Amino acid sequence: MNARILPYVLILPVTLFLCLFFIYPFVLVSQQAFQAADGGWSMENFQEVVEYWKFPISMKNTLLLAAIVVPVQLALALLMATMVSKMKKGRDMVLYIWTIPLGISDLAAGIIWLAIFEQSGFLNSMLHGIGVVDKPVNFLTYQNPWIVFLAIALAEIWRATAIMLVILVAGIGLIPKEYYEAADVFGASKWKQFTRITFPLLRPSLQTALVLRVILAFEIFAVVAALGGTLFPVLMGQTYSYQFDLLNSGAAAAMALIILGISIGFTLIILRILRVPKGASI
Amino acid sequence: MTLHSKITGAVSGIAVSCIAFAAQADVLFWSTQAKPVEESQAMREQVLSGAGEVDYQPNDPGPWITRLNAELQADSGTIGVLGALHGDFSAMDPDDLVDLSDLGVMSASSTFNDLSKLGTDSMQYIPWMQASYIMAANKEALQYLPEGADVDALTYDQLIAWGQNVMTATGEAKFGFPAGPKGLKHRFFQGYLYPSYTNGVVRSFASDEAVTAWEKMRELWAVTNPASTNFSFLQEQLLSGDAWIVFDHTSRLAQAFNERPDDFIAFPAPAGPTGRGFMPVLAGVAIPRTAPDMEASKALVAHMLKPETQIATLRATNFFPVVDVDLPGDLPPAVTAAGDAVAKMSGSADANPGLLPAGLGDKGGDFNRVFVDSFERIVLGGQDIRAVLDDQKGKLAAIMEETGAPCWAPDAPSEGACPVE
Amino acid sequence: MTDAAVNDVSVDTRKSGRFLYGASVVFLCAWVIVPIYFLLINTLSSPETVNSFPKPFIPEFDFGSLQFFAGFSGMLTALKNSVIVALLTMIMSIIIGAPAGYALSRFDFPGKGLFRMLILLTRAFPLPLLALPLAVMFIQTGLDDTAFGLALVHTTLAIPFAVLITFSLFSGIPIELEEAAWTLGCTRLTAFTKVVLPLILPGITASAIFAFVISWNEVFAAAVLTIENRTLTAFLLQNLDTSPLHLKFAGGFILVVPALIFIFAVRKYLFAMWGIANR
Numbered sequence: 004m005n006a007r008i009l010p011y012v013l014i015l016p017v018t019l020f021l022c023l024f025f026i027y028p029f030v031l032v033s034q035q036a037f038q039a040a041d042g043g044w045s046m047e048n049f050q051e052v053v054e055y056w057k058f059p060i061s062m063k064n065t066l067l068l069a070a071i072v073v074p075v076q077l078a079l080a081l082l083m084a085t086m087v088s089k090m091k092k093g094r095d096m097v098l099y100i101w102t103i104p105l106g107i108s109d110l111a112a113g114i115i116w117l118a119i120f121e122q123s124g125f126l127n128s129m130l131h132g133i134g135v136v137d138k139p140v141n142f143l144t145y146q147n148p149w150i151v152f153l154a155i156a157l158a159e160i161w162r163a164t165a166i167m168l169v170i171l172v173a174g175i176g177l178i179p180k181e182y183y184e185a186a187d188v189f190g191a192s193k194w195k196q197f198t199r200i201t202f203p204l205l206r207p208s209l210q211t212a213l214v215l216r217v218i219l220a221f222e223i224f225a226v227v228a229a230l231g232g233t234l235f236p237v238l239m240g241q242t243y244s245y246q247f248d249l250l251n252s253g254a255a256a257a258m259a260l261i262i263l264g265i266s267i268g269f270t271l272i273i274l275r276i277l278r279v280p281k282g283a284s285i
Numbered sequence: 286m287t288l289h290s291k292i293t294g295a296v297s298g299i300a301v302s303c304i305a306f307a308a309q310a311d312v313l314f315w316s317t318q319a320k321p322v323e324e325s326q327a328m329r330e331q332v333l334s335g336a337g338e339v340d341y342q343p344n345d346p347g348p349w350i351t352r353l354n355a356e357l358q359a360d361s362g363t364i365g366v367l368g369a370l371h372g373d374f375s376a377m378d379p380d381d382l383v384d385l386s387d388l389g390v391m392s393a394s395s396t397f398n399d400l401s402k403l404g405t406d407s408m409q410y411i412p413w414m415q416a417s418y419i420m421a422a423n424k425e426a427l428q429y430l431p432e433g434a435d436v437d438a439l440t441y442d443q444l445i446a447w448g449q450n451v452m453t454a455t456g457e458a459k460f461g462f463p464a465g466p467k468g469l470k471h472r473f474f475q476g477y478l479y480p481s482y483t484n485g486v487v488r489s490f491a492s493d494e495a496v497t498a499w500e501k502m503r504e505l506w507a508v509t510n511p512a513s514t515n516f517s518f519l520q521e522q523l524l525s526g527d528a529w530i531v532f533d534h535t536s537r538l539a540q541a542f543n544e545r546p547d548d549f550i551a552f553p554a555p556a557g558p559t560g561r562g563f564m565p566v567l568a569g570v571a572i573p574r575t576a577p578d579m580e581a582s583k584a585l586v587a588h589m590l591k592p593e594t595q596i597a598t599l600r601a602t603n604f605f606p607v608v609d610v611d612l613p614g615d616l617p618p619a620v621t622a623a624g625d626a627v628a629k630m631s632g633s634a635d636a637n638p639g640l641l642p643a644g645l646g647d648k649g650g651d652f653n654r655v656f657v658d659s660f661e662r663i664v665l666g667g668q669d670i671r672a673v674l675d676d677q678k679g680k681l682a683a684i685m686e687e688t689g690a691p692c693w694a695p696d697a698p699s700e701g702a703c704p705v706e
Numbered sequence: 707m708t709d710a711a712v713n714d715v716s717v718d719t720r721k722s723g724r725f726l727y728g729a730s731v732v733f734l735c736a737w738v739i740v741p742i743y744f745l746l747i748n749t750l751s752s753p754e755t756v757n758s759f760p761k762p763f764i765p766e767f768d769f770g771s772l773q774f775f776a777g778f779s780g781m782l783t784a785l786k787n788s789v790i791v792a793l794l795t796m797i798m799s800i801i802i803g804a805p806a807g808y809a810l811s812r813f814d815f816p817g818k819g820l821f822r823m824l825i826l827l828t829r830a831f832p833l834p835l836l837a838l839p840l841a842v843m844f845i846q847t848g849l850d851d852t853a854f855g856l857a858l859v860h861t862t863l864a865i866p867f868a869v870l871i872t873f874s875l876f877s878g879i880p881i882e883l884e885e886a887a888w889t890l891g892c893t894r895l896t897a898f899t900k901v902v903l904p905l906i907l908p909g910i911t912a913s914a915i916f917a918f919v920i921s922w923n924e925v926f927a928a929a930v931l932t933i934e935n936r937t938l939t940a941f942l943l944q945n946l947d948t949s950p951l952h953l954k955f956a957g958g959f960i961l962v963v964p965a966l967i968f969i970f971a972v973r974k975y976l977f978a979m980w981g982i983a984n985r
Binding site: 138142144146228231232233240246248251 | 650
Binding site: 006007009010011013014016017018020021024025026027028029031032082083086089090095097098099100101102103104105106107108109110111114115116118119123124125127128129131132139161166169170173174176177178204207208210211214215218219221222229239242243246247252255256259262263266267270 | 727730731734735737738739741742744745748757758759760761763801802803805806808809810811812813815818821823824825826827828829830831832834835836838839840843858859861862865866867869870871873874875877878879894905908909912915916919922923925939943946947954955958961962965966968969970973974
């Protein structure tokens with residue numbers, strides 16, 4: 004088949020599918036964001052959501068959380084992926100264990116981590132058991148916003164590192180062993196091997212893992228609601244509150260578009276930084 | 286009767302039952318109530334077992350409203366009967382609900398029946414069950430009651446002092462307040478704190494008395510378990526001991542009483558300078574205009590109002606009947622405890638009952654947000670009370686003007702929209 | 707003498723290095739497993755124990771909570787529906803997604819950037835907002851309340867993963883391999899099926915896992931779009947947070963287990979990639 008038409012034939016199914024099940028409802032919903040109370044076009048909804056006093060806090064919390072959680076996850080996933088690639092015995096089992104959180108929904112993860120951090124939870128039981136504290140400490144309170152933040156970050160790192168891990172592990176698997184053997188012959192250190200071979204060749208996978216993870220990080224909601232309660236408003240929580248508590252779908256759509264805008268911005272930045280050079284090949 | 290007519294009668298009887306059977310697709314009961322798995326199981330097995338084929342599906346408000354709106358927009362539905370709170374129905378367009386006035390069933394309370402008209406002349410939903418908010422405490426806390434205080438006739442000051450005593454004795458703040466994401470804190474402000482201190486909700490929103498009320502709220506918060514911002518169902522904290530004295534919805538306290546009936550007591554909400562404010566919770570059943578089988582839906586609504594169904598519902602959900610029934614003696618401990626507390630509360634000399642917000646339409650959520658935002662800014666954020674109230678007052682006034690909702694008790698009646706004074 | 711000393715040192719560092727390595731592997735495994743172990747403890751505890759303090763660290767094997775769900779009507783049907791929807795999602799997302807991943811990695815074509823953005827945007831807009839127009843569309847077309855209809859929505863969620871993962875893996879396979887196959891007389895198609903496909907099978911497995919898990923854990927669309935054919939997640943999870951603690955944990959546990967079994971079942975395909983790496 005003609006190499007000029009072939010790519011379009013290949014992307015046609017996806018495009019049609021997404022037009023029907025994503026673009027069509029998306030356009031309908033987005034229209035509402037630009038609709039004024041009287042039916043005309045306006046930016047009223049955007050103004051309303053941005054001027055709400057919780058908006059700056061939600062924005063700060065969402066960005067801060069992404070800024071802390073995603074790099075830690077990236078580092079951890081890279082570490083785990085390289086560790087597992089050196090493993091000789093028990094690799095299957097270790098890799099399986101590390102991918103377990105994949106199967107756990109964010110709602111379930113929230114339930115699990117709340118059981119750890121709540122006042123009569125497992126963390127306090129442990130601290131109590133080894134005699135560090137006499138009576139349970141209240142971790143998740145408005146006096147300790149940093150502990151709340153830390154708890155949410157830990158739960159997110161626990162829950163969503165596996166997504167990156169699987170993508171990176173699959174990517175590392177494609178790097179030919181000969182490269183490392185050659186590097187060994189020339190006496191390159193493990194660190195040098197990582198920065199000179201693994202990292203550059205892993206670029207496409209890194210890009211994918213980061214972009215997906217960052218987009219999902221801006222959509223964070225269930226874990227935050229479970230652990231942070233009302234103390235830690237995030238953008239997605241505000242969106243749902245407009246849609247389902249206030250029944251204001253225009254404002255909800257405006258919030259969602261703002262989140263979309265931020266996601267696009269960060270995606271472009273990541274794509275730029277981790278550009279896969281043209282004709283990338285090994 | 287001749288043999289012939291008997292046979293035709295039997296034949297047509299069989300035919301009718303066959304048709305009924307064939308047309309009898311499950312009636313879908315789409316509800317926001319009785320969500321906890323045990324309650325929905327009890328709804329299916331006990332309450333609805335005698336109502337023919339009913340598919341009882343409780344949902345979060347999000348999916349509930351989304352599915353309902355989709356069916357209304359598509360003009361084609363599977364939902365037969367809706368079960369939800371008064372506030373959920375009042376946010377809907379009355380035209381989307383079938384007029385139920387001629388159904389011949391209604392609640393025993395004319396107040397409830399009026400509420401269910403949603404501002405129209407006919408009943409848009411039928412009151413289904415009621416509850417209220419009460420206080421509950423671990424019996425261990427009783428020894429710290431301030432001197433001279435009667436647990437059944439507490440004042441807010443005594444409640445604060447009680448919480449203080451517990452805190453001094455145990456070193457922990459053990460008052461529990463439903464300030465979590467799904468907690469019903471706004472009802473405490475609207476139905477309890479404001480009526481008890483200002484004898485109003487809307488008119489007196491930014492009054493000097495309201496400033497006092499919020500000062501008391503701050504004092505109460507000082508003896509409140511600070512993790513309360515995660516609490517939405519205080520039965521959990523009662524059972525775990527994280528909170529000893531709590532305020533919540535009767536059905537959100539039920540599990541504590543049913544599991545360890547001897548460890549807890551239920552009692553009325555406290556009183557302030559203008560009486561003992563309290564507020565009911567009202568759930569209703571309605572039929573959307575898109576219901577596939579109108580007759581079956583109406584039959585189910587009528588079934589829900591039967592006295593024996595109402596008692597079964599009480600057992601299943603801890604919501605009380607809205608029709609006159611003789612309560613049996615063998616009710617679950619939670620029902621007995623909550624029922625006594627509500628009776629004491631409404632029978633108290635200084636009772637100051639409030640009504641549910643009415644006429645707010647789909648602005649009910651915005652109305653709640655005014656109170657929740659005030660709480661978060663004043664109590665959690667430590668902002669100046671007067672400044673916050675003056676700021677929120679504008680938002681409240683805008684909501685009242687936009688909806689034109691008249692005042693409801695305990696606010697004095699108004700001509701037109703309820704004014705914020 | 708000096709040589710021996712140097713050797714000793716390097717043996718020592720290697721030993722401690724190996725110890726550090728082993729310790730970190732164990733630590734990371736524990737980091738993943740311990741929270742799930744806590745969930746297991748609470749699942750197998752009586753309601754009193756779930757509410758007690760301090761919590762036990764060994765389960766007491768009380769099956770009361772699990773038994774409650776065993777008697778819950780409709781659990782098995784819901785489980786069956788969940789599996790059907792998840793499998794359909796898996797198949798559709800790969801069949802539709804993988805070709806696009808291949809196109810993105812092998813060709814430069816006008817509109818490529820736009821296409822990539824479209825794929826990514828799919829994940830950047832919250833589904834609960836899209837659910838209303840989708841539900842209206844489904845009711846009008848008769849897709850409402852079918853496993854296939856729900857799978858279509860879940861496929862939309864899974865497609866970005868399918869396309870991007872296959873894209874990054876195809877990019878990792880040298881085009882020279884394919885070109886070599888062409889010179890040896892393969893057509894584009896046979897070169898693909900004989901040379902490339904075996905290489906990216908692990909990647910396909912990875913995106914299959916994602917598709918399955920995404921579909922398995924999705925609550926909102928499932929709650930809105932299925933009535934009689936409820937999935938297990940819609941059936942259980944959305945009501946869990948209002949349920950008593952012990953049931954909350956047991957329900958969470960019941961939801962987690964099938965997903966874990968699925969990952970376990972396909973892991974050998976996922977990990978087959980190590981054989982490829984050693985080619």
